[in-house]
Amino acid sequence: MTEQRFDPSHADGRWQRAWDEARCFAADSASNKPKSYVLEMFPYPSGRIHVGHVRNYTMGDVLARYKRMTGHEVLHPMGWDAFGMPAENAAMEKGVHPAGWTYHNIDTMRGQLKRLGFALDWSRELATCDPNYYGHEQALFIDLYQAGLVYRRQSAVNWDPVDQTVLANEQVIDGRGWRSGALVEKRQLDQWFLKITAFAQELLDGLGELDGWPEKVRLMQENWIGKSEGLQFRFDLTNGGSVEVYTTRPDTVFGASFVAVAPDHPLAQDVAMYNCDAAKFIELCKRGGTTAAELETAEKLGFDTGIGAIHPFTGARLPVFIANFVLMEYGTGAIMAVPGHDQRDFDFARKYGLPIVRVVAPSAAEADAPLSEAEPGDGVLVNSGFIDGMGVAEAKRAVIDRAQGGGWGEGKTVWRLRDWGVSRQRYWGTPIPFIHCAACGVVPVPKDQLPVTLPEDVDFTTPGNPLVRHPTWKHVACPQCGAAAERETDTLDTFVNSSWYFLRFASQPADRPFDRAEVARWLPVEQYIGGIEHAILHLLYARFWTRALAHIGQLDVNEPFASLFTQGMVTHETYRAGDGSWLSPGEVRRDGDDWVAIADGRPVTVGRVEKMSKSKKNVVDPDDMVDRFGADAVRWFMLSDSPPERDLPWSDSGIEGCGRFVQRLWRLFGQCGLGGAGADAVDDRALDRKVHQTVAAVAADIEALAFNKAVARIYELTAAIEKAPPSASRSNAISTLLLLIAPMMPHLAEEAREHFNIGLGLGLVAEAAWPEADPALLVDDEVTIAVQVKGKLRDTLMAPRGLPREELEALALASEKVQRFLEGAEVRKVIVVPDRLVNIVA
RNA sequence: GCGGGUGUGGCGGAAUGGUAGACGCCGGGGACUUAAAAUCCCCUGGGCUUUGCCCGUGCCGGUUCGAGUCCGGCCACCCGCACCA
Numbered sequence: 066m067t068e069q070r071f072d073p074s075h076a077d078g079r080w081q082r083a084w085d086e087a088r089c090f091a092a093d094s095a096s097n098k099p100k101s102y103v104l105e106m107f108p109y110p111s112g113r114i115h116v117g118h119v120r121n122y123t124m125g126d127v128l129a130r131y132k133r134m135t136g137h138e139v140l141h142p143m144g145w146d147a148f149g150m151p152a153e154n155a156a157m158e159k160g161v162h163p164a165g166w167t168y169h170n171i172d173t174m175r176g177q178l179k180r181l182g183f184a185l186d187w188s189r190e191l192a193t194c195d196p197n198y199y200g201h202e203q204a205l206f207i208d209l210y211q212a213g214l215v216y217r218r219q220s221a222v223n224w225d226p227v228d229q230t231v232l233a234n235e236q237v238i239d240g241r242g243w244r245s246g247a248l249v250e251k252r253q254l255d256q257w258f259l260k261i262t263a264f265a266q267e268l269l270d271g272l273g274e275l276d277g278w279p280e281k282v283r284l285m286q287e288n289w290i291g292k293s294e295g296l297q298f299r300f301d302l303t304n305g306g307s308v309e310v311y312t313t314r315p316d317t318v319f320g321a322s323f324v325a326v327a328p329d330h331p332l333a334q335d336v337a338m339y340n341c342d343a344a345k346f347i348e349l350c351k352r353g354g355t356t357a358a359e360l361e362t363a364e365k366l367g368f369d370t371g372i373g374a375i376h377p378f379t380g381a382r383l384p385v386f387i388a389n390f391v392l393m394e395y396g397t398g399a400i401m402a403v404p405g406h407d408q409r410d411f412d413f414a415r416k417y418g419l420p421i422v423r424v425v426a427p428s429a430a431e432a433d434a435p436l437s438e439a440e441p442g443d444g445v446l447v448n449s450g451f452i453d454g455m456g457v458a459e460a461k462r463a464v465i466d467r468a469q470g471g472g473w474g475e476g477k478t479v480w481r482l483r484d485w486g487v488s489r490q491r492y493w494g495t496p497i498p499f500i501h502c503a504a505c506g507v508v509p510v511p512k513d514q515l516p517v518t519l520p521e522d523v524d525f526t527t528p529g530n531p532l533v534r535h536p537t538w539k540h541v542a543c544p545q546c547g548a549a550a551e552r553e554t555d556t557l558d559t560f561v562n563s564s565w566y567f568l569r570f571a572s573q574p575a576d577r578p579f580d581r582a583e584v585a586r587w588l589p590v591e592q593y594i595g596g597i598e599h600a601i602l603h604l605l606y607a608r609f610w611t612r613a614l615a616h617i618g619q620l621d622v623n624e625p626f627a628s629l630f631t632q633g634m635v636t637h638e639t640y641r642a643g644d645g646s647w648l649s650p651g652e653v654r655r656d657g658d659d660w661v662a663i664a665d666g667r668p669v670t671v672g673r674v675e676k677m678s679k680s681k682k683n684v685v686d687p688d689d690m691v692d693r694f695g696a697d698a699v700r701w702f703m704l705s706d707s708p709p710e711r712d713l714p715w716s717d718s719g720i721e722g723c724g725r726f727v728q729r730l731w732r733l734f735g736q737c738g739l740g741g742a743g744a745d746a747v748d749d750r751a752l753d754r755k756v757h758q759t760v761a762a763v764a765a766d767i768e769a770l771a772f773n774k775a776v777a778r779i780y781e782l783t784a785a786i787e788k789a790p791p792s793a794s795r796s797n798a799i800s801t802l803l804l805l806i807a808p809m810m811p812h813l814a815e816e817a818r819e820h821f822n823i824g825l826g827l828g829l830v831a832e833a834a835w836p837e838a839d840p841a842l843l844v845d846d847e848v849t850i851a852v853q854v855k856g857k858l859r860d861t862l863m864a865p866r867g868l869p870r871e872e873l874e875a876l877a878l879a880s881e882k883v884q885r886f887l888e889g890a891e892v893r894k895v896i897v898v899p900d901r902l903v904n905i906v907a
Numbered sequence: 908g909c910g911g912g913u914g915u916g917g918c919g920g921a922a923u924g925g926u927a928g929a930c931g932c933c934g935g936g937g938a939c940u941u942a943a944a945a946u947c948c949c950c951u952g953g954g955c956u957u958u959g960c961c962c963g964u965g966c967c968g969g970u971u972c973g974a975g976u977c978c979g980g981c982c983a984c985c986c987g988c989a990c991c992a
Contacts, residue, residue, distance in 0.1 A: 295992080392992090479991080597986080774930090
């Protein structure tokens with residue numbers, strides 16, 4: 066007897082096991098089918114899966130399953146970005162080992178993902194904290210070192226003197242360590258760097274070919290790389306020295322009215338040696354805040370050094386200032402200031418009474434038009450000697466040519482992008498595979514001695530890097546001379562781990578990081594899906610590693626991700642009790658129009674819909690939702706309503722509606738056999754059309770990742786089938802519908818196929834093909850024509866498709882409503898859009 | 908400040924320059940039931956003098972037979988970068 070309800074608690078696990086046993090989702094690199102690599106950003110194993118993960122992986126899963134149904138060999142893997150600070154924090158706070166904590170979390174989260182029925186190739190699962198992964202990473206790091214793309218130099222770091230550790234910029238809050246609260250010091254340490262700047266131009270150019278990436282992300286990366294072209298040149302100084310400045314506007318050189326150097330510029334430091342007012346000013350600059358708000362309101366401040374700089378063309382003596390708005394980190398740390406055409410210079414000149422000269426004007430006739438603010442735009446050069454009358458671009462070239470000819474300057478490209486510092490003074494990361502020998506210097510660990518594994522017996526009870534104070538780990542013999550030497554105790558930035566994991570997913574030989582030919586069969590990733598928060602760092606680093614590995618001959622692709630999709634967040638209402646404390650969705654209930662706390666019945670304030678966060682307690686646990694509604698309802702909710710790039714507000718009523726729809730489909734699938742034979746077995750052409758139109762539209766929507774639209778079309782088709790009388794067409798429609806929902810609600814599809822014996826062949830729905838849409842059925846015989854009078858809709862009428870213009874016009878003019886609105890006026894013009902609309906202009 | 912994005916019912920949102928509000932949620936009414944749940948049916952942008960008409964896609968203007976959509980100018984909110992010479 067037929068059950069009335071679909072029972073996910075029974076069905077979900079059954080089908081997940083069936084897919085496992087059939088090895089449905091194992092990717093075959095040797096397959097002749099067209100390949101499709103669908104990848105979602107792998108999670109950090111923080112403890113439990115978040116609803117945001119579920120949304121991300123559901124989108125990828127629908128695409129992966131759809132690709133399989135359309136005849137592709139699909140690689141859809143999953144792994145763990147498993148190194149990082151939270152594991153060490155847990156070790157310090159709870160006394161657990163980072164490895165134990167991490168692997169426990171991985172077990173939990175893997176279980177959660179499996180409950181959602183994702184079509185993942187678990188045979189390729191990897192964790193970056195596994196020596197089988199990071200050992201290969203060490204090999205790649207050594208390869209890059211030998212290619213000259215890795216180097217060491219001294220660099221300033223944020224040092225927390227209490228925790229005895231280096232902090233990332235994000236971990237310094239108001240100058241204090243985020244954990245210890247201690248004042249952070251700047252320390253110079255020997256650090257490892259990857260030479261990403263060597264690829265700056267390539268990484269910039271490559272963006273132009275990434276049509277599958279959001280424009281927003283490409284722009285963010287472009288700005289991050291920050292290319293600017295200009296002139297670096299030398300001012301001779303009245304004290305006998307000189308100062309190098311950099312400008313992107315060499316055309317405005319005749320408008321320079323002063324020179325400014327950064328407070329930490331050597332020239333400023335020199336002046337401070339003998340001038341204590343200068344020293345005081347430099348101190349003042351250092352004290353300035355660095356927050357966004359402070360910078361925005363910060364006043365331009367300067368200190369006149371009394372030194373003069375000689376203008377290279379006019380010979381004029383320009384004052385040299387120390388200025389708080391000049392940065393040592395960019396260009397040469399010194400500028401020529403042109404107040405007429407740079408707003409900062411303008412503000413500064415106003416304050417200190419310096420000349421403001423116009424050297425670019427809309428036309429030569431406006432050479433002396435007054436300036437009320439800096440004019441950074443294009444125009445024609447004026448008041449500028451030999452470049453008068455030139456355009457900006459032409460003048461730039463002319464000035465650079467003169468400077469180079471005179472030997473006092475050269476055209477130069479400056480980048481905002483810096484080399485990537487990858488040293489971390491921490492335990493839970495990839496050990497940097499180098500040995501420091503007093504005699505031989507820095508020596509790479511021989512590859513046959515890889516992996517350099519982390520010691521397991523480590524102590525987190527005292528601050529600092531446990532690798533440094535481990536009794537034996539760092540003591541080794543030098544691979545070159547055999548003398549006593551020490552291992553490098555820094556580990557690699559975790560972004561290195563995620564810079565090549567997509568290669569290891571594609572190919573996993575035991576003896577090397579990946580097989581070049583096998584990787585070539587899968588890459589680039591056809592569709593990469595993840596959060597916008599990785600728009601710059603992760604995605605730029607992964608692009609860099611790919612190019613670097615291609616550069617040293619290990620790879621055949623330059624860009625790892627052909628298409629990128631950044632999905633929105635999952636949000637939820639927030640709830641606050643009267644005392645201001647946050648309440649979780651499970652702690653409140655609706656009481657009429659109000660909300661009250663379940664515990665004590667007191668009123669609750671409903672706050673904004675915000676990103677789910679533990680601190681505001683507006684989180685829902687995916688496991689609870691799977692328990693209550695089953696995996697398919699949760700998956701369906703993740704795809705419904707909001708466009709995938711926008712935020713998705715989680716709501717109880719929303720997920721309940723999805724649960725209802727699952728049951729509604731179940732009941733409909735139960736009707737598949739009705740009317741399939743006998744007297745009722747007639748065709749229903751209208752329904753056939755609806756089915757084929759939906760097949761084509763849903764396919765297009767999935768390929769465009771417009772899941773919300775695909776969902777809406779499936780609702781429409783469901784309603785149309787429900788309303789249709791029994792017929793062979795209706796039974797076919799139901800079995801087609803089962804295939805359409807299969808990528809989204811795979812458990813329901815399998816269970817219904819088996820339970821109601823819906824004829825799709827004998828195999829699993831997971832192995833079924835996507836239905837074909839018959840082009841002949843994609844258009845209707847009869848169309849609705851909108852009839853407008855002077856652009857306003859007055860009537861609609863049905864007409865056969867393809868009716869000639871004249872006939873449509875006649876039909877429209879015959880309409881009683883049209884005649885009423887024309888009120889006998891003369892028809893001046895009739896616009897006919899065949900099969901759509903007639904507009905009568907009177 | 909610079910760059911980018913978004914503004915459509917009570918809510919999430921649909922709509923190749925051609926019937927604005929598909930589809931879902933909420934809400935209302937009804938059927939079934941002893942009752943409830945479940946399910947099914949109907950209504951659901953605003954207004955009016957309600958056989959029907961008028962207004963309506965952030966605001967102002969423009970192009971067009973026709974504008975949510977294109978153009979110009981504003982406003983609001985969101986995101987990114989930020990004294991980058």
